[in-house]
Amino acid sequence: MFNWKQLGTGALLIGALALPQAFGADQAAAQARKDAAVLAMVLEPPGLDPTVAPAAAIGEITHINIFQGLIRILENGQVAPLLATSWTISPDQTEFTFKLKTGVKFHDGTDFDSADVKSSFETYAGEKSTNKRKAVFTNIASIETPDAATVKLKLKKADPTFLFSLGENTAVITGPESRATNATNPVGTGPYKFGKWVKGDSVMLEAAPGSDVKLKSVTFRFISDPAAMVAALLAGDVDGVPIGLTGENVPQFEKDKRFTVTVGSTEGETMVSTNNKRPYLSDVRVRRALAHAIDRKAIIEGVNFGYGKPIGSHFPPHDPAYVDLTGKYPYDVAKAKALLKEAGAEKIELTLKLPPPAYARRSGELVAAMLADVGITAKIENLEWAQWLDVVFKNFNYDLTIISHVEPNDYVKYAEPNYYWQYDSAATQGFINTANSTLDPAVRTKALQDMQRQIAEDSVNVFLYNLPRITVAKAGLKGLWVNAPIFVNDLAALSWQ
Missing domain, CATH: 3.40.190.10 (Periplasmic binding protein-like II)
Known part of the structure; x- marks a missing residue:
């Protein structure tokens, strides 16, 4: 194990700067x-169908380009018309009426109309749906199509993020004729x-x-x-x-x-994700020890050369509801060791399974070295992307991993006990339910801030930094x-x- 403390901002160079x-x-x-x-x-x-698989790489290729939704999200985060030309919303925000573009065809020559919207959303809410935003569609109580260019959606409960959700790649409109083969064609x-x-x-x-x-x-x-x-x-x-x-x-x-x-x-919260149901890691004292053992500033400097803003919970710093919780678990080796001793978890071994991105692989080396300083052996296993999705994301066969969660509003996953980090908190679920149902902006902001504090208190994951978008x-x-x-x-x- 190398001494990570001797790393400077140039120590992790991969040789790129020496290229001709x-x-x-x-x-x-x-x-x-x-x-x-x-x-x-x-x-x-x-695959290439963003409505059936969770990988963000699908949307990087197909969203807006091949597949379109009723709404699109602009670079500034605002919503704008796409397949819908306009919409009206009831005062209680439970009824949405969309007027659709006419004369639009799918690439196979079939016509786009309101029936495609209805069948798409019903599919995404269906029993066999693997849509990662399935809850958006199960919240739709009814879908009416009074004519080919009109769709009326009635929600079971108000959702202040509904329009934004319809602009994500999970809400693109697909035709029933091609839906089954969209992953490959x-x-x-x-x-x-x-x-x-x-x-x-x-x-x-x-x-x-x-x-x-x-x-x-x-x-x-x-x-x-x-x-x-x-x-x-x-x-x-x-x-x-x-x-x-x-x-x-x-x-x-x-x-x-x-x-x-x-x-x-970006919306990317980069973190050491923790399997909260694994031996030792089910103890909050061990998870807090992990947070104290990892120096996020050293990782930002050593891996990203200073690019990336530190975070202390699962929330992007540019959001108005953001709470700065980076001081809750300061880097403190002695505190980490004391918590591990209190939990009876001294000199334990954990798996650290890493996906391919450079930020994950290189952060993994630093994290393993930092954990070694407090007596934890982190056994690194490098996985290809498909392996990571199967082993870690789908089957929960891991202790620790490093990943950047890039989807907007993905804090909702902390209300899903069967999500891959297997966190189950009634308090957190309550805060998220309030945030996603209230129409009062002040109430929503407070719920989101309470949620951030609860996630940090429970030390669900070790939160590192907000992923920067470096474009060349x-x-x-x-x-x-x-x-x-x-x-x-x-x-x-x-x-x-």
């Missing part, structure tokens, strides 16, 4: 490409249609007939290794990385006039988002200048 400025025979051709673009992603999604109403998927390498989208997008095709290449991603940018093999590079790469690309660099915010692209490629209220790449906004 340009190489590869294809660079000239890549530079001349003006009707297409290649974007790099860290993770390959397990996605069919939507968006400006791009599915081209091809080369497993392990890339997904290519093509401009849909009649769409007015600037680029005829966009390819997403999957590059999990940070050094390879930097090399691909420098060689001209990829045109942009919307998110996935770490802070160490920023100075190099800022100095290179061939590229533009932006640093924005060729200087001529315009339209990539700076901030990410949702994880999406709006390809219709892309153009070469």
Whole structure:
């Protein structure tokens, strides 16, 4: 085990900064490409239907581009019309009437109308649904379609986040004719249609007939290794990385006039997720010991070169209801050891199962070293993305992991005892229920703040930092988002200048 305390901000360099400025025979051709673009992603999604699987990588490719919802979420976090042209809301916020676009067709040539909205939402609420926002749709008491261009939704109880939820990728409208095969052959109403998927390498989208997008095709290449991603940018093999590079790469690309660099915010709460039902970890004293044992500032500096704002609970710092709880568990080795001794958990061994992203793998090394300082052996197991989804997320076969939860409003998962961290608190469930049902902004804010404090008090997970959105692209490629209220790449906004 290395001594993490000797690490400086340059100690975790992966060699990227030593790469040559340009190489590869294809660079000239890549530079001349003006009707297409290649974007790099860290993770390959397990499928391409965001309504049946939880991976955020699905939406990065298909949301807004292939699949559209009634509503879209803008880069500033506001909602705007998409397949719906307008809507009205009853005073008690339980009835929503949407007017729909007419003349819209799915990529397979079938017509879009109100029946597709009804069948989509009923499917997402169904008994066999695996939609990660299923509760949004089970809260719909009735769906009426008085004509092809009108949909009336009546909720069982008011939901102040309902419109925003309809703008997420879990609420996209799909046709019954293609719904069963959307994971491998996605069919939507968006400006791009599915081209091809080369497993392990890339997904290519093509401009849909009649769409007015600037680029005829966009390819997403999957590059999990940070050094390879930097090399691909420098060689001209990829045109942009919307998110996935770490802070160490920023100075190099800022100095290179061939590229533009932006640093924005996301909804990503990066944390050491803890299986609250495992031996030892079911004891809150052990979980609190973990929080005291981990120096989040050292991780932010060592892994992300200072990019990323510390958090003390599962809530993004830019939200108006945010409570700064970073001081609740200060880095304190002696306190951590005392809590472990009190819990009878000295010199224990835990598994630390890590997904592929660089922030997770590299944070894992630091976390393991920090835990060793308090007598905990963290056995690192590196998993591929599909393995992580199966082993950790689906089957709960882990003690600790490191992941960034990037979905907006995903604090609701703390009200689900069967979610992968297996946390069950009546108090927390009450706060979340209040926040998601009240129409009083002050009551909602208080409930959200009480929820944050309760999660911190129970030390459900070790909260590290808010994930930054570091975007690097060729200087001529315009339209990539700076901030990410949702994880999406709006390809219709892309153009070469």
